[in-house]
Amino acid sequence: MEESLVEESESGNAxxxxxxxxxxxxxxxxxxxxxxxxxxxxxxxxxxxCAVSPVDDLGxxxxxxxxxxxxxxxxxELFVSAGDDKIVKIWKTGSWNCIHTxxxxxxxxxxxxxQDSGYVxxxxxxxxxxxxxxxxxxxxxxxxxxxxxxxxxxxxxxxxDGRFIATADRDHxxxxxxxxxxxxxxxxxxxxxxxxxxDFVSCLTFVCTQxxxxxxxxxxxxxxxxxLWDYSNGxxxxxxxxxxxxxxxxxxxxxxxxxxxxxxxxASSNGSLIAVAVQSYNxxxxxxxxxxARTLSCVKKVPMEKSxxxxxxxxxxxxxxxxxxxxxSNLSSSDLSNNKEQLLTRVRIVSFIQKDFSDAxxxxxxxxxxxxxPGGEKLLMQLQGSLDAATQEAAFAAAAAAVRTSLQNxxxxxxxxxxxxxxxxxxxxxxxxxx
Amino acid sequence: MSSAxxxxxxxxxxxxxxxxxxxxHFPVPNCPSEVDYSFHYPYFFPKxxxxxxxxxxxxxxxxxxxxxxLVSLSPLxxxxxxxxxxxxxxxxxxxxxLSLSLSLFINYAEYFISFTRSAHQxxxxxxxxxxxxxxxNPGQYNNISVVRTxxxxxxxxxxxxxxxxxxxxxxPDPHFKEKxxxxxxxxxxxxxxxxxxxxxxxxxxxxTDVEELGDWMKSCLEKHPLFEAVGEEExxxxxxxxxxxxATEEGQKVARNEGQTFxxxxxxxxxxxx
Numbered sequence: 001m002e003e004s005l006v007e008e009s010e011s012g013n014a015x016x017x018x019x020x021x022x023x024x025x026x027x028x029x030x031x032x033x034x035x036x037x038x039x040x041x042x043x044x045x046x047x048x049x050c051a052v053s054p055v056d057d058l059g060x061x062x063x064x065x066x067x068x069x070x071x072x073x074x075x076x077e078l079f080v081s082a083g084d085d086k087i088v089k090i091w092k093t094g095s096w097n098c099i100h101t102x103x104x105x106x107x108x109x110x111x112x113x114x115q116d117s118g119y120v121x122x123x124x125x126x127x128x129x130x131x132x133x134x135x136x137x138x139x140x141x142x143x144x145x146x147x148x149x150x151x152x153x154x155x156x157x158x159x160x161d162g163r164f165i166a167t168a169d170r171d172h173x174x175x176x177x178x179x180x181x182x183x184x185x186x187x188x189x190x191x192x193x194x195x196x197x198x199d200f201v202s203c204l205t206f207v208c209t210q211x212x213x214x215x216x217x218x219x220x221x222x223x224x225x226x227x228l229w230d231y232s233n234g235x236x237x238x239x240x241x242x243x244x245x246x247x248x249x250x251x252x253x254x255x256x257x258x259x260x261x262x263x264x265x266x267a268s269s270n271g272s273l274i275a276v277a278v279q280s281y282n283x284x285x286x287x288x289x290x291x292x293a294r295t296l297s298c299v300k301k302v303p304m305e306k307s308x309x310x311x312x313x314x315x316x317x318x319x320x321x322x323x324x325x326x327x328x329s330n331l332s333s334s335d336l337s338n339n340k341e342q343l344l345t346r347v348r349i350v351s352f353i354q355k356d357f358s359d360a361x362x363x364x365x366x367x368x369x370x371x372x373x374p375g376g377e378k379l380l381m382q383l384q385g386s387l388d389a390a391t392q393e394a395a396f397a398a399a400a401a402a403v404r405t406s407l408q409n410x411x412x413x414x415x416x417x418x419x420x421x422x423x424x425x426x427x428x429x430x431x432x433x434x435x
Numbered sequence: 436m437s438s439a440x441x442x443x444x445x446x447x448x449x450x451x452x453x454x455x456x457x458x459x460h461f462p463v464p465n466c467p468s469e470v471d472y473s474f475h476y477p478y479f480f481p482k483x484x485x486x487x488x489x490x491x492x493x494x495x496x497x498x499x500x501x502x503x504x505l506v507s508l509s510p511l512x513x514x515x516x517x518x519x520x521x522x523x524x525x526x527x528x529x530x531x532x533l534s535l536s537l538s539l540f541i542n543y544a545e546y547f548i549s550f551t552r553s554a555h556q557x558x559x560x561x562x563x564x565x566x567x568x569x570x571x572n573p574g575q576y577n578n579i580s581v582v583r584t585x586x587x588x589x590x591x592x593x594x595x596x597x598x599x600x601x602x603x604x605x606x607p608d609p610h611f612k613e614k615x616x617x618x619x620x621x622x623x624x625x626x627x628x629x630x631x632x633x634x635x636x637x638x639x640x641x642x643t644d645v646e647e648l649g650d651w652m653k654s655c656l657e658k659h660p661l662f663e664a665v666g667e668e669e670x671x672x673x674x675x676x677x678x679x680x681x682a683t684e685e686g687q688k689v690a691r692n693e694g695q696t697f698x699x700x701x702x703x704x705x706x707x708x709x
Contacts, residue, residue, distance in 0.1 A: 126617075128624070147624035149587050150456045150617075171588060172465065177627075178706070186623065188660055189706045190631040193591040195466035234596075413458040 018410070019402035020066030020084070021263070021311035022327030022345045028076040030316045032093060033375075035383045036067040037343045038329040041081055043096055044382045046375055051382035052096050060101030061087060066329040069122075073113035074158075078134070080120055082108035088122045088142075090134065102132055102142055110153050115162030119183055121145070123153035129167060131183055145187045146177055152410065155204040159215060159231070160269065164191055166217060166231065168201035170411045174219055176231045192234030199223040200411040203264050207271035209291050216291070218274060220262030222411060226276055226287060228296050240287060240296040242278060259408060266315040266322075273352075275322050277310040279404050284310060284324060284350065286365065302350055302365050307396040310348070311403055321374070322350040322365075325383070328399040346389045346396065347380060349373050453523045455587045455618050463584065467595045476516055478577035492516045492594070495632075496603040497586045498620060500684060504603055505579040507682035511674060512578070515600075519581040520593075587620060594632035601675070602629055602639045604652070606685035609645040621652045623659055630661040633703040638665060641699045642679045644689045649697025662701040670700055 022037040031047045041063070043052040056062065065084035072079050072093070082088040088102040088111060106124035113120050113134075123129045127148035133140050151169040158165055158179065165187060168174045174194035177187045199222030208215040217231040228238040242262065260280040267274040271289035274296070278285065283303040287296050304310075310324040327345030349368045370380060370387075380387055416424065464470045472492065473480035479490050494512070496504050499519030508517055584593070607620045616622075621641060629639060639662065641652045656662045670676055680686035680696050689696055 144624070146627060149625060149628075151588070173591065175591075185660075188623075188627045188630065190596075190627055192596065193631075195592065198465060 018066070018084075018329075019399070019406040020068060020329040021403045021407075022325045022329075023067065023070050023312040024314045024323050024325040024347070025070045025072055025079070026314040026316050026321075026323050027072055027093060028074065028316060029318070030321065031076070033314070033323060033379075033383065034070060034079065035325050035327075035345055035347065036070050036081060036083075037327045037345050037385075038066055039063040039083075039085065040343060041067065041070075042383050042385070044375055044379045046379075049375060049378065051378060054091055054096040054098065056089070056098035056101070058098060058101070060089070060098055061085075063087065063089065068107070068109055069111040071111055071113060073117045074115050074160075075117055078113055078117055078120075080111045080113055080122075082111045082122050084108075088120065090120055100132070100134070104130065104142070110156040110167070112156045112158055112165070114165075114179065114183070115158050115160065121156060121165065123156050123167065125152060127151045127153055127169060129153065129156065129165075129187075133184060143184055143186075145183060146175075148173065148175065154200065154202050154411075157204045157206060159206050160208060160212075161215065164231065166204050166206070168204050168219060168221075170200035172197045172199060172201060172221075174201055174204065174217070174229070174231075176217075176234070192231060194219065194227075194229045194231060194234045194236065196227060196236040196239070197221040197223055197225070199261070202262055202407075202411075205265050205267045205274075207267045207269060207274075207289060210270050214291070216271065216289070218265055218267060218271075218289070218296075220265045220276060222259075222261040224260055224262060224278070226262060226265060226274070226296060228289060228294065237294040238296050240298070242276070242285065242298075259412075260404075261407065261411075263311060263407075264313045266313045268315060268317045270317070273315070275313050275315060275350075277313050277324070279309065279400075279407075282306055282308050284313065284322065300365060302367060304348055304367060305393075307393045307400065308346060308348065309396075309400045320352045322352070324348050324350070326396060326399070328403045330399075330402055342385045344386060344389055344392060344395060345384050346392075347373075347383045455522060455585055455620070461583050463589050464592050467591075467593055467598075470593055472516070475518070475580035475582075476577060479516060490516055491598055492518045493598070493600040494518070494603070495520060495586075495594070495599055495601075496605070498522070498604065498607050499581060500606075502579070502581065503683045503687075504605055504678060505581075506576065507678050508675070509576050509579045511678075515578060517579050518593075519579070520584050520586040521581060522583070522585050587625060590628050590632055596631055597634045599633045600637045602633060602637070603679075604639070604641040605679060605683050606643055606689075607641075607648070609643065609648040611645075611647070616651075619648070619651065621655050623655050626655060626659045626662065630659070630703055635703055635705045637703045638673075639701050639703065640675065640679055642686070642696055644685070644694050644696050646695070646697055649699065653697075653699040656699055656701040661704060661706060663704045665700045665702050670698075673700075676700065 022035060025034045032043060032045045035042045041054050043054055045052050063085055067081050068083035070081045076093060079091040079093050084107045086104045086107055088104060088108055089098050090100040091098050104124055106126055108122045108124055110123040118135050119131050119133055121129055121131045127150055128144050129146045130142040131145045132142040148169045151171040153167050153169050155168040163179060165177050165179045176191040178189040178191050180187055201219050201221040203220045205218050206215060207218060217229040220226045224243040226240045227236060230237055262276060262278055264277040274287040274289060276285045276287060283301060286300045288299045289296050308326055310326050312325050314323040325345055325347050351366045351368050373379060493515050494517035496519045499505060499521050502519050505517055505519050604621055610618045643649045
């Protein structure tokens, strides 16, 4: 079966077959929310209650291929988007005007803005992290600061205190690097490696104790675990296996396809609420972190409609909403009405009655109906591209399958038989050119 | 039993190059604590030992080839555990034969059957050899071993922070073409990882017979904030330095052809930040 998978991906054109998952990001004060799907950025201003279209007065190119990574800066002033078209765009969130367009040599897999908003970092497909200063003049160039040797970087996050930059890759590794004062000279001092995942690492998020005296890192990956790390020394503190533990994921929820991964994780900064999206679960799982015992526990599952498998999550610590989105870059609503080709996504929001997440047990998550969402129909129209997205069950099921296959193809190392490997060696591109 | 002769290298011609960028097909430990060093160094990990602090590998020869350096270093530092890391499978195979440890070999036997078509014949041959070697060199070479791995990708999977005292990069593949420079085993980015596994004060030794690569390695080390050149005097006094060119097969070849070698020897220093 594995062999057939390899054959498929070789015969098809990998670039066009890839389905990029839809992404969601929320402004730190929840004043705006962004969904990225395909090459589109869909912005909704919650304060003004209106849809916004980002503009580039500088005349830079717009995104022309799937956006793979988006992020707000810590203060919410800036927003960054990047992806397969090898450009990184930095936006001012007040006006949604593009202030920088950076050309990357390779496709971009992760982006982040430093804690003081002084730098933007982006990781390319070769595992190199580049940095550009946002303080200086427009013409500064991006320079490499660190590298994961030839491994796709899947997630990149700054620690809340700004002292470290964490990068996760498909080779099971998480690297914690000291973020130096003069970052343009490179980040050479590795604080620790967090090693323990037995498959690719897909997502990272920082959390810290209430008094902010001690920080921790959470990671999720292809081994269907969420792990808690002391990132100062790389110690694995706790592994929360979502697959085999009864009551977290039912057998029926994981066995349909034996390979299933954690796709996204987000947490309130004090760790009392951790939301996890898993490829085979239609909904989100809520975990909670006990810092004194250094454990994670599954608090609740929030099931959603059958084919709704979130591809991205966003949470703002001070607010009561967990934002989730589902969609893929190849999912269009062509069978709806034959106007223009519109990429379809679905947004669902989980609301928490209690405004603070301090009391984990009595928290009561409620899945908001479309009529209850903040911003109402206008927001759904802007972010989803359609109001009746909920009815497109078949399309979403196809999207979930496409996103999963595409992730597997990107992350899983292909295992070839000896004969096949020899054949591949003989047909290498550089040899073809010679003959 | 056959006479105790070392396996001869010419029967195990290794490929000159191996692509460090490709996905690996050999097992990789998930983290350093997962590596079972007791089967690499059975003499240093006696079965009835108290749960005292376990000895750690302190020297690493990256791209050790046929292991000449390790074999020379072994009697000089008999109490220091050293490991060779080699990516090319055939070189690794011969190394196993040289490693003189029957238990090690048996542990690996199943694993490298996949590499060798005539595994059974080889096994018989090597068993004889190792028994012969053990008889002629009792108690020696217990502190050296090898792993087959891609050290450009998996160094942190084998070593903890600050574990290594010495790292060797002897006659690495020059990768002349510019587009292949990222395959070079010494680069500023990879030095980050080497610095991480090295103790402050540890020494990194590089040598090559290719001037261009020599300049490259030197400039990478010079640029790196966590490395500092070792002084001339100290280099002269270091007994290891002489071995760099005399102990390795590549070094001997260069000497035979009266070629030049280019060394760069640097010390791991503490970060100057803060």
